[in-house]
Amino acid sequence: MTTLSETAVRTKIGIRGVGRTFTVRGEPFTALADIDLDVREGEFLTLVGPSGCGKSTLLDLIAGLAAPSSGEILIDGAPVTGPGLDRGVVFQQYALFPWRSARANVEFGLEAKGVPRRERAGRARHYLDLVGLAGFEDRYPHELSGGMRQRVAIARSLAFDPDVLLMDEPFAALDAQTRESLQGELLDVWRKTGKTIVFITHSIDEAVYLGQRVAVMTSRPGRIKEVVEVSFDSREGDLRADPAFGAYRHHVWSLLRAEVAAAQEQERAS
Amino acid sequence: MSAVRRAAARSAAVLLLLAAWEGLPRLGVVDPVFVPPLSVNLQAGYDLLLGGQLPEHVRASLVRSLSGFGLAILLAIPLGLLIGWYRPVADTLVPLLEVFRNTSAVALLPVFTLILGIGETTKITFVLYACSWPILLNTISGVRAVEPLLVKSARSMGVGPVRLFQKVILPAAVPAVFTGIRLAGAYAILVLLFAEMVGAKAGLGYLIQDAQFSFRIPDMYAGIITISLLGLLFNLLLVSVERRFSTWRTT
The missing domain is CATH 3.40.50.300 (P-loop containing nucleotide triphosphate hydrolases)
Incomplete structure (x- = not known):
């Protein structure tokens, strides 16, 4: 029981x-x-x-x-x-690093995790894809709309694969x-990844x-x-x-x- | 076509000035003894160039101002990062630094001369001193103005203090640092000129002052034009370097 x-x-x-x-x-x-x-x-x-x-x-x-x-x-x-x-945190104000492209923003957490450089690019592309931002990898945050910025932020949090969001x-x-x-x-x-x-x-x-x-x-x-x-x-x-x-x-x-x-x-x- | 028109619009005022400089003395509107026509001054400059005096003076000035400027960058940026990073240190030091910044370097030249003599050391130190304040203060404020949310976001990803500094604080402060560097670039030429007018045997400041004393008026203007061109070139260079480092900025 x-x-x-x-x-x-x-x-x-x-x-x-x-x-x-x-x-x-x-x-x-x-x-x-x-x-x-x-x-x-x-x-x-x-x-x-x-x-x-x-x-x-x-x-x-x-x-x-x-x-x-x-x-x-x-x-x-x-x-x-x-x-x-x-644990990954997503903030209301996106909190993207303005000097980093969408891809480099997503890579931030991967760098912190110590993921090798070659693997980072692939993972970043995968998660940007997942949030519907394929083709926007090289845009800087100021070149993206609010919704796209939040997508980048979500991709960034997903990329280092935390259990909890x-x-x-x-x-x-x-x-x-x-x-x-x-x-x-x-x-x-959420359904695809099973995160808490x-x-x-x-x-x-x-x-x-x-x-x-x-x-x-x-x-x-x-x-x-x-x-x-x-x-x-x-x-x-x-x-x-x-x-x-x-x-x-x-x-x-x-x-x-x-x-x-x-x-x-x-x-x-x- | 529109590019040509834009170029024309942008250079109109400058061309007008040059035309007036050539025309007014020739028409006798201004005294050609004190303000010789542009072409006369350019001819004098050309002669100085061929005679080797002008390159010599430019070299002397550039060595001094670039040494002082370069040393200021090497000194003030790390110091500014350090001071800005430790908030209590910044709170204590910034008022003092503001006092120094607002004490005209020119007013302190006699002090420098008194302590260091009238050699190259004095002039380079003088430029170093004048250039350090804008770089230092802008760097400090750049570090302190980093968006707290970015710091929070980086911390939430388990980033420690060293990497936080390297990956967030430093890049975020770059635009402010460059503002400081650009200001310092202008100072580097400005204050050096003054130092060279007061006590030197070479350099553009010396050339201008010496030409005026010995009534070689076209030579004086040649020196002034050279300074102006150097200043423009220097600023252009700094702006393009700045652009390279801050492509991500909206403006």
């Missing part, structure tokens, strides 16, 4: 009682408190919460870019001690059409559309309010037109509503 459930859902990322406190102008500021969350291997988990609830802070902690003030984060059971190539509102800066097509492509990539994805968004639609589970966070200090399992009978066709989609959407919306109001109250007070 135990062995069966263990093989069925292995925990990839374990977040155990994690809190994060900053000092802002001499005052302690609690961004996150008592976060407990398990992300399953190969799962697509979306994370929504009111602005300022500490979503990005949580992602930084998983990425190892900062250390939790309390609790611990485990990847495959081992505590996170810093950044590593087992951490995405911080990656499509928030894009126009609606580009966003929708990138969402579809990301799902394709943690995806932050402020869009309920996006969260329900992409996530197998949607974790809803409270207003500051951020906690996990509820994790909503999202499952559709079929993922074929226009998912957004499915009545179940509307029901999930409404459920997440009701969970968020009170938190958003509380967050706005906090903002006014400060």
